[in-house]
Structures are given as structure tokens and as C-alpha cells.
Amino acid sequence: MIMAKMTVSGVEDEIDYQKLMREFGVEPIDTVAGKVPNPSMMFRRGIIFAHRDLGAILESAKNKKPFAVLTGFNPSGELHLGNLFFLKQALFFQKLGGTFYLPISNDETYVFKKSDDLDKTTDFAYKEVIPSIIAVGFEPEKTKIFVSTRTPKAYELAVKLSRRATFSTIKAIFGFTNDTNVGQIFYTVMQSAHILFPQLREYGGPKPTVVPVGLDQDPYLRLVRDVAEKEGFVKPSSTYHKFMPGLQGGKMSGSKPETCIYLNDEPAVARKKIMRAFSGGGASLEEHRAKGGDTEKDVAFQYLKFMFEEDDAKLGEIEKAFRSGAMTSGEIKKLLTDRVERFLREHQQRKEKARKLIKKFLIQ
């Protein structure tokens, strides 16, 4: 469960939205949408559909008070579009005035057995992950990336929080058993420490912090909020987004190359992946022309909507044309391919340049 932090998955179907909204103070995004300045396409298109305490963030932004945006990365492999989706949300809040904190949880990768060599994972984080994150376009003055096992303040904060959670508490939330290893048990509070890290005295003390997540992760956020209050921190805010589908229409998973486009994929490889992606078009061209396609199911259209078509009017035209059958799934794939290929080429160039800039973005 905890591994899902920066992966994308289609679990929202299983979630009782009404219950979450009723019991846990999660609200539809409409309650604050009007107050979001220069809303990104994720806000404009309902991709971010709910939030908790986002008002505190918007208030800080408006009054030019400090706030943070935080998302973690589990460095079990190359970054892919699902990860980029989180980073773009972080970038939006950074542009709004927030400082971006990014814990790289190499400890998580290891204790959850996504890697059998912690040292290699750590090297990989510094050599590949961090340059790729920087290449997304963050400002060095407002970005603090830290590697969990190399940042003593993270462990120190986890120790402080660790008295607040018993095995019973953790067991219930994370579905652990007596056979769960001690590393996984402790990582639950380390994750809380990552989220509260921006509020350490060294970084200016308590402040609103927004964490973009999927609704399935809300139990962990509630745990952090509970602990935060007891330890004198501001309870973190959160935004909830829909999941970007995998290439085959199911879940996107970094460990299944057929489901995702990695940010280091050769443009030609990405093109092939997109061409084979799940299509929402008709079974035949005739049928498509007659009945049109389903934009909700068409992966290429969804990728345009999530990330690759900034212009709402254009996206609306594409949607209309695809639904009417005037535009085919192949044509949408072609459009997406051009965008993705250009993005990958540019991203990879920026990543090469970023290799020399790491220190400017790193804590310690």
C-alpha cells in the first residue's frame, strides 16, 4: 500500500468518496476552485477533484506567507509519466510561491524489497532520479530534495514521531502482520517525518504544506495529521487527483514497462508504446465514423487531457471530433506522439544539464 506513493493506480473505484468527504473533511475542489490563481489544467479539468485544507495554502499564497508543497519519490526505477504528473502538481504550487520539498525514500525502496541493494539504489537516486526531477523545471532557490538515509534530520524527526504510533495503529492502517519486517514498520513514521520535514525549525518552522495524493492514500495522511497536531506542527493539507491510466488502460506501474512511458525512453520507443496504447475508438473505421469514440477510455486522449494539451479550447475540439467520429484514435495518437517525443527530447537534454546542478537543489 505504502509503495503506491508516487505510482499511479486505478483504485479510486474502491473508495467510498461520500464517506471520506463526510467523515474526514475531504471537500470537492469546487469549494475553493474559484480562489486558485492561474489554475493549471489539472484544476481546470477536474483532474484534481477534491482537497482538504487547501484554503490554508491559498491564503498563504495570497498573503505571501511561507508554505510548502511536498511529494516523495520511491527510487525503485526510472521516472515515468505517472511520476511526472505528481511533479507537475508540485511545480504548480511552487509557482504559486511555495517551497518544494522532495524526499527520496531509498529506505522505502529497500525495506519493501523493490531493491536488494540499498547502495545501488542510493547511487541511482543521485545519478538518475535527481537530475530528472530537476529537469521538470523547478527553481533551485525554492526546491529542497533530500535522500532519506543521508539526511539525519529526517531520522531524528521520525524518532520524535515514533512514540506516537504503536504497532496496533500501524498494523490496521497499513495491513501489516507479525511477519512484517521491522524496516517496513518504521518506514510508516519515516513517511510521516518526510511530510512534516518542511516544518522543522531549520526550515522556518511550522507552516501549511500541501501534499498531492490519490484518495487511496488518505489513511496515511490522516495518520500524519493526527501526529502533526500532537507534535505542534500544522496539519498537512492535501489535494486528490484522478489517476492517469496506464498505456493498456489499467493501472500504470513503473515496474511494468508496457504500462508506462519512462522519462528516459528513446522517443522512438515512446512512439511505439503510444501506437500500441488502448484505444477508445470504434472497432472499425466505419463504426468509429458512425458512432464516434469514448474519450474516457482512450488513453491517448487522456494523456492529452492530463498533461500534453495545455489549451482547453483545443482539447475541447479534439474531444468533440473524437466523440463524433470525425477524428480517429490513430490521429489522436499521432498528435500525442509528436508532443511526447518533443517533451522527451527536451526533458532528456535538460536532465543532462541538470547533472551539474544537483548541489543547488539538495539538502546536505
Place this chain on the structure above:
Amino acid sequence: MIMAKMTVSGVEDEIDYQKLMREFGVEPIDTVAGKVPNPSMMFRRGIIFAHRDLGAILESAKNKKPFAVLTGFNPSGELHLGNLFFLKQALFFQKLGGTFYLPISNDETYVFKKSDDLDKTTDFAYKEVIPSIIAVGFEPEKTKIFVSTRTPKAYELAVKLSRRATFSTIKAIFGFTNDTNVGQIFYTVMQSAHILFPQLREYGGPKPTVVPVGLDQDPYLRLVRDVAEKEGFVKPSSTYHKFMPGLQGGKMSGSKPETCIYLNDEPAVARKKIMRAFSGGGASLEEHRAKGGDTEKDVAFQYLKFMFEEDDAKLGEIEKAFRSGAMTSGEIKKLLTDRVERFLREHQQRKEKARKLIKKFLIQ
């Protein structure tokens, strides 16, 4: 249980020595005693009475190969004579050629609730504990003191070890329940990380390491040995000592001032404590002269034996005189008081000088 690391207690009565020796490879010290060069009084007097794999240490010392000696300190309060007893054992092995590693487990203090303020405990460790440890007489070139939450390599190593222990394993050894907090659960592997720390690549890689302990702590050592083997480290060696009694004859406890002499006690305070210590003499002077005293029960005599009378012949004379009734308990107390007062004065002077030397002894 885990808190007992550097405390002294009278639990050896409850231990099945034969079982330990038979099942777990603990041997009477006699098997190697003849090979210990310049044996300290603790070896000469049977205070260290058993060991496991001490041969590996003696072999390294003989061949001038690297080895380590390790003892931790839980900075829940001022150092007392019980702690000094561990440090003197470490000093002996340092003089034999070993490098002394001393983890200060401020995390342990906090998660086991011996302190409610981790930051204060950490400050106290740097300001009071470390200077007092240095004042015992360690060589800076062969001493590596580290504070657990301030040393990222310690957490990183604990993460590596944490996959090797499940909650079931830990639960049985440490007597945990579902209500145990996550910090205590993780500290079990952090303690293992402290013990294997001298074997990190950064410190020269795998090497024999001796840990002086009481027999009650053997289950934790067996856990470390088990994990060590799986992770490619040399299994730690250990020596087992008798417990130095508390001033009242029972356990010595740093949290009970009436049971121990602190290394920062005013000499006059220490004198009063010794005068009130449990005596092994007769009920009256007449009875004592007639029947003599019990050196096993006389706390002042035990302190001379454990630490304050270096000369075996002199100690023998005192023993004989007390047992025959020629020497009184009061006279032994007087003898001890003189030694302790002088020791405290000198230690406290050395501690003041040590305050400026901390960096030479510290990792990070």
C-alpha cells in the same frame, strides 16, 4: 530490557549459565584467560567470567590486525560508576590495540521514554556525556564516538538490517506487544546497527569487534550475530561481567541517586553516599571482631575489587583483614572514600579540559 545496556543490575541470578554455555557458545573466561596480555583487574579477579569468540580479538591484537571494542551509552542522565565500569573495559581493549566505538543512543533514551525532549537529550549528550567519556582516558586517534540521530550511516545501516527481523522475532526477544511503539520496535535493529557500525566500509570493513555485556543481554547479541552473518559482517565477540552492586546492595540504577555515585557528584556528596552504603560487617563491633565480615556483601569492598584497588596483593590483605574482623567496614569505607574522592576530583578536572577536545573524538 534493552534499556539495561549500560546500567548494572543484579539479574545474573535468573540466568541459566549452563544453558547459555551449552547452547550458545559462551565459554568460561578460563579458556582464553592465559592469552590475555597484561590482564586488567577485571580479568584477574574473575569479574569478567565468560566470553564468546574473545579468541578472535586476542588473535587480532597479537597480530596487530584491526579490531574494535564497542559499548553504547544511553544518555538519560549523568554517567555513574556502573557506566565507568563498561568504559574501563573498553579502555583495556583500546590499550590492547583496538579502536573504541561508542554510539550514544539518544534515540533509545527518547523512544523508551527516559526523556520527553529529544533535543535536550541530544544537547546533554554533547555537553556533558561526551566530555565525561573522553575524561576516562581514551586516545583520540583510536576513539570514535557518534550520536545515533546525528550519524546518517547509522540509520542507513539499520535500514539494511531491518529486512532481517520481523515483528515476531523482535517481539519474542524484547518482550514487545502490539502496544509497543514503533520507535522501540525499530530501535532493536538500530542497536544492531550500532554494534556492526565499526565494520562499515568507511571504517575499514569487516573486523572482529568485542562488546562487554552482562549475560542478560546475550539474547540481543545473538540477534546481532545472526544478522551479521547474513549481511557479510564478522559476528561480534563478547565478554560477560558480574554486576557491580548498587550502594544499597541491590541493583545500581542511574535514575536512583541513592544507588550510585555519579561522575559529577561533589566529592563530599560521594563520601556521604559511601558512608551510608550497605555494609558486610558484623551487627556490632564486638560481633565483627569475633566473626569477621562478608566481603561478598560489603559494597565498599566490592568497589575496591571492581575498580578502586589496582594492587591484587593489597586487595588480598584487605579481604583477609575484613574477613577476620581485624578491619572494620568503616575502615574499608574510609579507604574507598579517599580513592573515590581523588578519582572524582581528577575526573572532573579532566572533563573540563575534554570539553574543548570533543571534535577529535567525534564522528561527523
